[in-house]
Amino acid sequence: MLVSPWILRLFGSAFQSAYAPVLVLSAGQVVNAASGSVGFLLGMTGEERPAARITVATGALNLLLNAAMIPLRGLLGAALATTASGVVWNVLLVRRVRVVLGIQPTVLGPGHGR
Numbered sequence: 001m002l003v004s005p006w007i008l009r010l011f012g013s014a015f016q017s018a019y020a021p022v023l024v025l026s027a028g029q030v031v032n033a034a035s036g037s038v039g040f041l042l043g044m045t046g047e048e049r050p051a052a053r054i055t056v057a058t059g060a061l062n063l064l065l066n067a068a069m070i071p072l073r074g075l076l077g078a079a080l081a082t083t084a085s086g087v088v089w090n091v092l093l094v095r096r097v098r099v100v101l102g103i104q105p106t107v108l109g110p111g112h113g114r
Contacts, residue, residue, distance in 0.1 A: 001026045021079035028083030031090055036105035038093035050096055058089040 004022045008015040042051040062085035069077030097105045 018075060021075050024076065024079040024083050028086045031087050034107045035090040035094050036097075036107070038090065038097050038105050041097055041101070041103070041105060042093060045101060047096065047100060050100075051093060054089065054092045054096065058085050058092065061085045061088060 001023060004026075005016065005019055008018055008022070039051055039055070042048060062082060065081030065085055066078055069081040071077075073080065094105060097103050
């Protein structure tokens with residue numbers, strides 16, 4: 001995130017406008033990493049169908065948000081929509097892991113979020 005202005009500059013001046021979207025998408029990836037491997041965990045414990053339903057629903061949410069945000073905000077709108085749907089996906093999968101498996105999968109560790 002800190003060096004992205006210089007890295008984007010290497011590809012030409014047109015890429016410099018991608019700095020804000022890169023920051024938004026990076027923040028979404030921080031949430032994704034902090035959530036743990038919830039998708040894999042659900043898939044390995046017989047919860048692949050609920051995980052698949054959540055993935056399909058948040059995929060549809062991603063399409064709807066992108067359709068709404070891209071005309072309004074362009075590239076930044078796409079980044080915001082994709083990050084928002086990714087955060088919703090992670091929240092729903094983390095909740096499923098907590099409720100069904102009784103595991104706290106996030107970086108917060110045991111005892112948080114109950």
